[in-house]
Amino acid sequence: MAAWTATEVKTNYVEFAAVSDGTVNVYIARASAEINETTWGTRAKWAGMALTAHFMALDSLGTSGGSPGGSSGAGAVSAMSVGGVSVSYDTSGASTAVASGYAADLTKTRYGLEYIRLSKLQMQGMQIL
Numbered sequence: 001m002a003a004w005t006a007t008e009v010k011t012n013y014v015e016f017a018a019v020s021d022g023t024v025n026v027y028i029a030r031a032s033a034e035i036n037e038t039t040w041g042t043r044a045k046w047a048g049m050a051l052t053a054h055f056m057a058l059d060s061l062g063t064s065g066g067s068p069g070g071s072s073g074a075g076a077v078s079a080m081s082v083g084g085v086s087v088s089y090d091t092s093g094a095s096t097a098v099a100s101g102y103a104a105d106l107t108k109t110r111y112g113l114e115y116i117r118l119s120k121l122q123m124q125g126m127q128i129l
Helices: 006-012 021-032 037-058 092-097 102-106 110-124
Strands: 076-081 086-090
Touching: 006 021, 006 037, 021 037, 037 110, 102 110
Parallel strands: none
Antiparallel strands: 076 086
C-alpha cells in the first residue's frame, strides 16, 4: 500500500487538483509498484508523489504540468516569444545526465526530474561493501 494519498498528491502538485481522486489513485498504484519503502526510507512518500505526478503529466492530466508529450517545463527556458505565447525548454542537459530507457523518460517532466534528484540524494547514503 502506498505511503501517500490522492489528497497529498493534489496538495503538493496543485496543477492536478481537478483530477478525480479515483484517477489519481490509479497512478498512485502504478507508482507505488516502483517504490520500495524500505529502500527509499523517509523519502519514499516524496519520491512516490513525484513519480505519480510524472505519470499523470505524461498522460496529459492536470492544468499546467501535463502538456501533450509530457513536456511540462523540464529544463531551462531556451526560447520565448510574447505575442504568440510560446516557450521552449532545453532538456539536452537533463537527457545526457541519464543513459536511456526508463531513466531518460524521467527527464520529460519536472516531476521526473524531482524523482531523479531524490534518487540521487537517497543513493548518497548507501554504501556498497
